Amino acid sequence: MEPLHPHELLSWMTIESYPGVYLLGSYARYVTIYSQQIRALNLIDALCKTGQLQRGVSVAVVGGGIAGLTAAAAAAVRGAEVTVIEGDKDFFPIQRQAGSRYLHPHIYDWPLSELQAGQENRADLPFLDWEAGEAVIVFRKLKEKWETLFKTTANQLREPKTYMGSRLTSLALRPELGGLQLTIEVHGDEVPNALESKTLTADIIILALGFGREFGRADLQRYWEQAPFDAVPPNILRWLVSGFGDGGLTDLMRLCISNFRHDEFVRKHETDSRLATKLKELLADPGRQSIRSAFEELYSQLDNDSLIARGQLRTNTEVTFNAPIDYLESEGSSILNKFIVFQLEKLSKFTRQEGWLKSIPTPESTGPPYTVEFTDKPSREADHKVIAKAEFDRLIIRHGPERPISENSFPEIWQATKSLREKWAAQSQSNDRTRVPIWDPADYDPKTAPHPITRDDKWDEGVDLRCVIVESTVLRRDVSVSQLVQTGLNSNKRDVGLAMKPPREEGKIHAGFKSIKINDALGSQKEYNRAIGLLCRADIAVIDVTNYEPGIMLLLGIRSSVQRGVTIVTTNLKLDSAQWSKLPFNLKELYPLSLASEIDDINSPEHPKEVLGRTIARALGHFNSLPFYQDVPAYEALRRFDPAPKEEAQTILWLCSFDDRYKPHAGYIQGGFSEEYGNDLNDRNERKYLLQRIIEIISPQLVTQRLYSAIRSTILCLVDWSFWSPNVFFEFGVRLAVSNFGPVCLLANHAPDLSSDKRLGVAANTSEIAEDLLTQREKLKQLFRPLEYELDGNWQRLFQEVRARHTAMRDHELPGRSSNIPPTFGAFSFDHTYKFVGEHLPLENEPGATSANTFLTSAADSLIGVSSTTDPSLPVLYANVNRDLDKQARNSAKEMLVAAWYYLGNRYHDELQQPGDLLMSYQDLSYRLANLLEQSDAVKDQELYHSVRQTLKGVKRIIKGVDQ
Secondary structure (H helix, E strand, O other), rough: OOOHHHHHHHHEEEOEEEEEEEEOOOOOOOOOOHHHHHHHHHHHHHHHHHOOOOOOEEEEEEEEEEEEEEHHHHHHOOOOOEEEEEOOOOOOOOOOOOOEEEOOOOOOHOOOOOOOOOOEEEOOOOOOEEEEEHHHHHHHHHHHHHHHHHHHHHOOOOOOOEEEEOOOEEEEEEHHHHHEEEEEEEEEOOOOEEEEEEEEEEEEEEEEOOEEEEEEEEEEEOOOOOOOOOOHHHHHOEEEEOOHHHHHHHHHHHHHHHOOOHHHHHHHHHOOHHHHHHHHHHHHHHOOHHHHHHHHHHHHHOOHHHHOOOOEOOEEEEEEEEEOOOOHHHOOOHHHHHHHHHHHHHHHOOOEOOOOOOOOOOOEOOOEEEEEEEOOOOOOOOOEEEEEEEEEOEEEEEEEEEEOOOOOHHHHHHHHHHHHHHHHOOHHHHHHHHHOOOOHHHOOHHHHHOOOOOOOOOOOOOOOEEEEEEEEEOOOOOOOOHHHHHHHHHHHHHHHHHHHHOOOOOOOOOOEEEEEHHHHOOOOOHHHHHHHHHHHHEEEEEEEOOOHHHHHHHHHOOOOOOOOHHHHEEEOOOOOOHHHHOOOOOOOOOOEEEEOOOOOOOOOOOOHHHHHHHHHHHHHHHHHHHOOOOOOOHHHHHHOOOOOOOOOEEEEEEEEEOHHHHHHHHHHHHHHHHOOOHHHHOOOOOOEEEEHHHHHHHOHHHHHHHHHHHHHHEEEEEEEEEHHOOHHHHHHHHHHHHOOOOOOEEEOOOOOOOOHHHHHOOOOOOOOHHHHHHHHHHHHHHHHOOOOEEEOOOHHHHHHHHHHHHHHHHHHHOOOOOOOOOOOOOOEEEEEEEEHHHOOOOOHOOOOOHHHHHHHHHHHHHHHHHOOOOOHHHOOOOOOOOHHHHHHHHHHHHHHHHHHHHHHHOOOOHHOOOOOHHHHHHHHHHHHHHHHHHHHOOOOHHHHHHHHHHHHHHHHHHHHHHHH
């Protein structure tokens, strides 16, 4: 089964009228220990991926069973503040008295998944792991693992606070308190056994209340109690098993087969591909053929040696099975259990009894037998009639537990979960995708916990030059790019210091270095966020684009969108002009700095570290002197874009390869799009949609301006990863960073691979894809979950999913949305990168960062430079040959400086009465303005000139007074 997207998984656990409250598995039909743990991990992972569970978020888990404790442990690993509330005095209240009932983590998953050699008996979970064995041993060890989990981890997880013997009494939304409110009954500290009410608040509440408790009496064994099934009585006992779910079928098999264990049966049949294939077909399409007829067909084909032998049957039991004739068609039991019971039926080991129990009888005063009556209707119906009567020595009643949430226990929650109950009731056990893992084990390793979804990776205190280096998987033969950057910058400290603003003296620069290894950065939510945060805040980014790896280009696209700092791209290869000319148009402006020199003398000026150090110093100087310095193609185009005019058709931007080999893919995409987004939309009076690549957008704008304007403004964007083209991943990174509508990613299977195309300047020996690059691609797929397609596949299914993703994102952005859970199609919500970037931007480079006087003086500088006259070498082109232009530029600059002078003098009059940096800036501005006004013949300028001179005298008196 395919895993659910995180937001889809949450929809199976969300109580809509209680935002932030999740019901964990109580209505599921597939309820093995292992499946409950998987659901719990899935829930926490989905909360993380949709951005709801972050470090420090408070999570209250109601229920101390296997699901509740797994969820609590997972939330703690992800950095949450966890509280566990359990109504009993100990964890696992139902199972802790369990006896010899054999448990196996994976047995009910057969034949959908094979038992892996070496791991077949283990749950293989990052914590609260267990292996097959008797229930009493399994749960004792689980309790021990919970107790030691928070004492042995490397980073010491914060242990959840626990309230034992406490009962949830009410649940309420309290926005004024910042979240949700629980009221629980706890044992008081002063009076023994007395209960007192206590109120707790939490950001997230997980109701892990289990599946309720079975009806039971002293003479009736509950499912988890020690049952004397395997004891050998002196005489044959008559047993009644009533109930045909997995619990009832398991007890039926234990009564019919000596020393029965599921795993032994599976081991006997796991190599029978015919049996496994048929059972898989039944699970995939249960309505295509009746299960009974399919079993009859299988039974006739299988060898006697592979079926249950009569010698395996117990001789000391006489079993009656109370179930309807079509019990094999029920969705309430596993295909494995049904096939085993079917064989027992063929062997006539039990007698099936129709009807309903009139009531659960009590034994006679002297003990068994029990007289049992079966009726034609449930006993709650008045007009039932008895259809059979029999006597039994033992009764096993498996009619299911009483639900923990009911009209009597929690009427408000019961009513609120109506739609959720109906959704689960319509779900077949075999298609329950909530038990398919969506989590990555790397995110839940307690040794490296906590693993929050966001992380503020701060630079060291006192750092005045932040430098981040992104390393590709192609390693240099001697020293890494990170080492070259550090040694190169240190050996050119003087030039770097002079290039900084304000200039720093040699030796007084404290540079902070952070390194990002690309496959690590793509390996988890935490590391991806760390990489993006560093790229946002770095003054200098050195990015190794050797082989133009997709993950590298993705990060470069994000960096190009968010930071007007110095960005230097490097390559470990020699790149000549012929290779450069064949790069995609939007990458040609990024001419990588080659570090391929073979000079070994580290003191040589041509050593790569020296070349890199000089390049950093030169780039930093240009960045601090040019108001619109650009070393990446996207930044200015994205900030100076013109929003596209509203048109009749809604454009869908299509980012893809332009290689000739993409033509079949282009035809497939265009054909599927026209069918899915064609007339059917227009018939419903919805807006028309127009699929366009950049070459199909008609505009007189430059191609790059057109491209980045479209990337920023187009609501729906398709990104086809096929061929793993570097320009596509660069544009993909840009889109992630600048639009709150994440793109819909596509990926063709078996498409030509351009990663070894020598036109891109890659190494000559890359005819085979390196293992590290394959790993990188898989990590990208895990993070963003592209829709994979085949050229000869079903385009309708593909574009229905495209539409579904687009609609989910669009609807979430509409006012009055039905759910606060953002659509999430990979490791993050659709708008995660955009929001994360927005929260981590360095504000000094964003609008409004400069004061009004700095803004005005900088504008004057762009007209006349930093002096008071216009010189041919200064900014305005043609001012040296066009007198009117010269005059216009100087007059405009003068007016800007006048405005700045008035602004400072009036707005900060009081602050200018004492010495400081502001007063010195005011003095410099006054001198500059006086020089300009003195050259003017205008009466107003002369009057202002005298005022400025008087002001300068006052400034000098203040400064002189301090000096004295």
